[in-house]
Amino acid sequence: MLKRTYEGQDCSIAHALEVVGERWTLLIIRDALLGLRRFDEFQRNLGIARKVLADRLRWLVDEGILERVPYQERPQRYEYHLTRKGRDLHVALVGLRQWGDAHCSEKPPMLARTKSDKKPVIAALVPKRSDHLRLEEVEFVPGPGHGSR
Amino acid sequence: MLKRTYEGQDCSIAHALEVVGERWTLLIIRDALLGLRRFDEFQRNLGIARKVLADRLRWLVDEGILERVPYQERPQRYEYHLTRKGRDLHVALVGLRQWGDAHCSEKPPMLARTKSDKKPVIAALVPKRSDHLRLEEVEFVPGPGHGSR
């Protein structure tokens, strides 16, 4: 990408994509939502070039999506934790996931369900004040298509 | 991007991003959802290089997200219509939009509301069988932040 920006676009989708629209970025956030925290965990799980991963992590910290927190001294080591802003991306990611489930995979490699009664969960449009699930009420578990690729 | 694929990822998010994750692609689909159909409309509205637009449109037609339909003969001219598969991306796009509204813009440039009673609409996680709005029940109108950029 020559520029990461979409100039002249008066649109929150364009603004969002300027921040998280580059290659790898949403997959890093997906992994963070699933609990990954350390440089090597991301690198091994994604197979991403170390340079690109370092660039993306720095950018995401600058944007307030990840937080760089020390987990040991001598040698100083840091891990990356999602902020509220980062966790808020879960709706868009679940939306992408279910589109991929419906149109790109035969069987879903992963399922979203309620923690309490294990009922399937989807992302959908609803009236603003109607009740919906918070991220902490939902869990993600391997689905029927897991491992088929 | 050297490759458009994310090899070794057993994940529908990765598969979805292999199809619609490249620069410009989601903005083209956003425009299509708002009613744009012709090459020049997309090109002017996005300010995208014509070559890249031609590449993306061809790709999206190949993937069954857009349909190339003739709207005149002599000279043969085509426009691009969203398929069901393409329209299904609206949940992910609204999810991205509201994240951008919440974290990247001061005021939303665009609002989603119900066509019937003009109540605000959000994307959210809900139990699978609970009722939610279909795309045709929702409209998108300029919001308070419209034109501020």
Added chain:
DNA sequence: CCACGTCGGTTCCTTGAAGGAACCGACCCT
């Protein structure tokens, strides 16, 4: 009949981001 405009592209060159492999520095263990 010739010039101009419209639409939907294609061609060509330049620039810069991604891939990949090697290297590095601080520390620990044996």
Added chain:
DNA sequence: AGGGTCGGTTCCTTCAAGGAACCGACGTGG
């Protein structure tokens, strides 16, 4: 002293995006 771990950085190559010019089929006006 040698090797391993972790979190990077450096360097080179390759390929996609940006941008501007060009093109072909057709309609329009003088």
